[in-house]
Amino acid sequence: MPLDRMLTPGKLVRSLQHMLGLDRAVLYTVLARAITILGSTGTVLLIVHFLSPVEQGYYYALYSLIALQAIFELGFSFVIQQLAAHESVHLALAPDGGVTGSAVAHDRLASIFQLMVRWYGRAAVCMVLILPLSGWLFFSHRQSGPYHVAWQLPWSLAAIACASTFLLSPFYSFIDGCGQVREVAAMRLREGTAALLMAWGSMITHHGLYAPAMVILGQAAVGSHFIWQRRRLLQELYRHPSRRHAVSWRDEILPFQWRIAVSWLCAYFTAQAFIPLLFKLRGPVEAGQMGMSLSITVYMSFLLLPWISTKATPFGKLIAQKDFVSLDRLFFHSFRLSLALLALLALVALAGIVTIQYVFPRLASRLVSPTVFAILLLTMLSSYVVQSLAIYLRSFKHEPFLGLYVTTALLSVSMVLLTAKHWGNMGVAVGYFLSTGVIGLTLAVFVFLKHRRRIASQVFSMLQVEPVQ
Numbered sequence: 001m002p003l004d005r006m007l008t009p010g011k012l013v014r015s016l017q018h019m020l021g022l023d024r025a026v027l028y029t030v031l032a033r034a035i036t037i038l039g040s041t042g043t044v045l046l047i048v049h050f051l052s053p054v055e056q057g058y059y060y061a062l063y064s065l066i067a068l069q070a071i072f073e074l075g076f077s078f079v080i081q082q083l084a085a086h087e088s089v090h091l092a093l094a095p096d097g098g099v100t101g102s103a104v105a106h107d108r109l110a111s112i113f114q115l116m117v118r119w120y121g122r123a124a125v126c127m128v129l130i131l132p133l134s135g136w137l138f139f140s141h142r143q144s145g146p147y148h149v150a151w152q153l154p155w156s157l158a159a160i161a162c163a164s165t166f167l168l169s170p171f172y173s174f175i176d177g178c179g180q181v182r183e184v185a186a187m188r189l190r191e192g193t194a195a196l197l198m199a200w201g202s203m204i205t206h207h208g209l210y211a212p213a214m215v216i217l218g219q220a221a222v223g224s225h226f227i228w229q230r231r232r233l234l235q236e237l238y239r240h241p242s243r244r245h246a247v248s249w250r251d252e253i254l255p256f257q258w259r260i261a262v263s264w265l266c267a268y269f270t271a272q273a274f275i276p277l278l279f280k281l282r283g284p285v286e287a288g289q290m291g292m293s294l295s296i297t298v299y300m301s302f303l304l305l306p307w308i309s310t311k312a313t314p315f316g317k318l319i320a321q322k323d324f325v326s327l328d329r330l331f332f333h334s335f336r337l338s339l340a341l342l343a344l345l346a347l348v349a350l351a352g353i354v355t356i357q358y359v360f361p362r363l364a365s366r367l368v369s370p371t372v373f374a375i376l377l378l379t380m381l382s383s384y385v386v387q388s389l390a391i392y393l394r395s396f397k398h399e400p401f402l403g404l405y406v407t408t409a410l411l412s413v414s415m416v417l418l419t420a421k422h423w424g425n426m427g428v429a430v431g432y433f434l435s436t437g438v439i440g441l442t443l444a445v446f447v448f449l450k451h452r453r454r455i456a457s458q459v460f461s462m463l464q465v466e467p468v469q
Contacts, residue, residue, distance in 0.1 A: 057284025
């Protein structure tokens, strides 16, 4: 065999990466999320060892309330990413602040960045004023009950720390949209490592309820250094006079953003509201069981979603270049592969949960039953499909899933309120599956096919070729 045809280890690795769709951006993001999942797995074991079942409920309720920052963020980070992707395709950006290319695109990109800074600065002030108070009002009702947990300082610190990452997150989206997908993914890897160390350190030193705050602070430290390294480019964009070709928030951003904002709020109530509601209706023990189990399923989806989410910027650039054939090829290859891997991972997880019942009964008592867990896994797979289709369609700077998210959010919350008090975790899981796994998935596929036919008819009539079925 000729030497140039021999399968060397380097060629084997590259072939495997190509087969699995593992470019560097995906690889870094998957590694970052794998570290997060490893950290969460260790954290689960540490929670069982260091926290009581009641404290576990407070721990996951605290995390769910931190996720309320979505109310203040309103999905603007995704909008920023897509706007930056569509404009930066016409530019060359250097870390030293040099920007070359279309003057119009330069003006528009700078105006997007300036608008982003103003928006998040005001939203952060509102969050600091409202979020800590919301947590105090939520947890205070338990003080007169049989459970006495020192949640006050952990919650206050977590809420304040949350404001720091809230201010940093739009910078990541903007830099990602400017084409530095791999660099942002590598930063996420370092961020995940810092979060793991901070979470474990809090647990081991018997400060478990402080873990959410310490995780956020660790992420903020890594993110701040990442942004500082790009300060010259960001300063240039912030100071650049952009009034002549500035992006109009009213005409170009608002029609897209308000739909994204409503969708993000509905996504919170669909996936995060269970824990606070269970905490209220059934107490912290069952809330802790559902919180730990739900976090396992969420992290599995979290691990595989980079196959799609890291393509959001390339999707936007391909759309800006009107290369729709490459767009479809990239999306469907990544989608099929990641969904197959996620289904395999779900089967392994279910087998693990069944095994735990016999091998580690103490850990099993902190989780929902295998039947309830299986229902959560089915819902997670359905939700993954919906998320993937949403990323594809949002790359066109549209949000066609608005009605879907509103419907599933209303159904999810209603079903939890109707079933949680009498049937506990089983009622919540079944309601979640029916609203998101059945109704949500059906509506998502219908909307996706409808918009895909419309887009295909426009694109292929322009290109004068037959649409791909």
